[in-house]
Amino acid sequence: MDWFGTGDYEIARQVLQRGVAACFLIAFVSAVNQFPALLGDHGLLPVARFVTHVRFRDAPSVFHWHYSDRMLRILAWSGAALAATLVAGLPQLGPPWLPMLAFLLLFAGYLSIVNVGQTFYSFGWESLLLEAGFVVAFLGSEQVAPPVFVILFCRWLLFRLEFGAGLIKLRGGREWRDLTALYYHHETQPMPNPLSWFAHHLPPWFHRLEVVGNHFAQLVVPFFLFAPQPVASVAALIVLLSQFWLVLTGNFAWLNWITIVLAFSAVDDATLRALLPWLPAGEAAPDSPLWFIILVSLATALLLVLSYWPLRNLFARRQLMNASFNRYHLVNAYGAFGTVTRQRHEVVVEGSDADPADETGWRAYEFRGKPGDPGRRPRQFAPYHLRLDWLMWFLALGARDTRWFEMFLARLLEGDRPTLRMLRVNPFPQAPPRYVRARVYRYRYTTPAERRETGDWWVRSEVGLLVAPITLSWRTSGGSRG
Structure with a gap:
């Protein structure tokens, strides 16, 4: 040897x-x-x-x-x-x-x-x-x-x-x-x-x-x-x-x-x-x-x-997390979850063909991995990475760069097929909706008693509106988040 x-x-x-x-x-x-x-x-x-x-x-x-x-x-x-x-x-x-x-x-x-x-x-x-x-x-x-x-x-x-x-x-x-x-x-x-x-x-x-x-x-x-x-x-x-x-x-x-x-x-x-x-x-x-x-x-x-x-x-006072020090991503700094959030917020995206004031006309888009429907059990996807779902989590935490989300809403209004294929449920399979909006909910796990009674995995309560109802004309007129 x-x-x-x-x-x-x-x-x-x-x-x-x-x-x-x-x-x-x-x-x-x-x-x-x-x-x-x-x-x-x-x-x-x-x-x-x-x-x-x-x-x-x-x-x-x-x-x-x-x-x-x-x-x-x-x-x-x-x-x-x-x-x-x-x-x-x-x-x-x-x-x-x-x-x-x-x-x-x-x-x-x-x-x-x-x-x-x-x-x-x-x-x-x-x-x-x-x-x-x-x-x-x-x-x-x-x-x-x-x-x-x-x-x-x-x-x-x-x-x-x-x-x-x-x-x-x-x-x-x-x-x-x-x-x-x-x-x-x-x-x-x-x-x-x-x-x-x-x-x-x-x-x-x-x-x-x-x-x-x-x-x-x-x-x-x-x-x-x-x-x-x-x-x-x-x-x-x-x-x-x-x-x-x-x-x-x-x-x-x-x-x-x-x-x-x-x-x-x-x-x-x-x-x-x-x-x-x-x-x-x-x-x-x-x-x-x-x-x-x-x-x-x-x-x-x-x-x-x-x-x-x-x-x-x-050993730095302000330790960098998941940082690369060169353009080739060689010999990097790692680390995650320096803080743990105590409440879970989720952005729920909905579309409607009716008058936006009519709450009965709104239907939710469902993502593959992130929580949405409270009755749906979370799935296993790792080691596969659902990139859109992960960014939706950061969006709910108040991510600063939301250009991608604005384009995502525009693609839903266009009925863009590649975008829709990334979702689990498209509630408008025949034609895209006239309006879309985004609402923020607080999610928590059901207790064992609630789970036995309802069969749900989550309980959610509305926090507020992230994006008010918009149409395709919103994109061309330079609209912004609500």
Whole structure:
């Protein structure tokens, strides 16, 4: 075994490469299904308009040269197909440059999407996927031992992800410090899943234990990822358990899944075989070629230099959350839910063909993931990401940039089919309505007694009007929100 590689992390390499590739696969399929309606030629925030105001050097993307929905679909389907080969492990059977090239192509393709995705691609897990894809590219193939520097950098990425999130919470809302955050989180999180209602109704002592467990997993455990084995593997197991609980109780796209994948960078083969004795014994890989050692060393040096900015951010008074320090989204700052809202507000969009003063004529559009009909049980969508539904959650919190929502209302009045396909229920299947409006409701979970009596999952009460009834002429006359 050469000094550069380690034979103790072959299973970890398989999990890292295939797992990250699986997340890329989901991300590219999501782009095929949602990008044209949101950002395409006739989208809510068209790319063609965006690239006229933003330089290539500030947001590198192939779409600066040309954008069309057809080109987007070609890029996204090509990325999905390439990611599928990596999930199957095919490039990993060849020379070490082959999976490296495959992951760097995925990185470049998805970077082109993210950098023109505007608010629809402003989530931390986009940068996380790009960084993880770039890093695991240098793990090589089965013809070389996994480079120890890359394995350690995967742990450093996991450390920043977890410790950064822990610090954000500690510096954030008081509810994280007085251990009450989980009294509210399961009810007010962006997109509850089928088990969130049950998690919310667990006893208060359990919710306080959840917060204590979260602080331990994010503020203490990450340091042990760099400890000798088997301590590092135990630390990784704790991260895995905490992330699986988040998977069971919420919809956070691929954030939790890619964190689970990264945790395997701290689990050595010996520990896995001790836990799973049926796993086959690995074979010693040949020494790494000189060109591979040089290339991986240069990439590692670059990543270490870029680590200065997120490392400084961890100890900054005003810690940035989900921030990129360069246009390539490499070596970023992570963290979420520094504060937990105590009340849930939802924007309900309605249309009408009748006199807008007639309340009986209004019918609601239903979204796929976000709460709407109180009798509909929340669904599971993660690791798939419903971008429109997530932005509707931010809209209810008072998001400043609402250009996309104004265009969304206009598309409903036009009966735009790509936009309507993103919804679960279109109450006007024959022709678009004459009017649309948006109302804000406060939502809370039903109690177990209310659930038994009504069968509903939610109780809602109207807060007020966000957008008064509008017609298509509102858009052309420069109307604004109510």
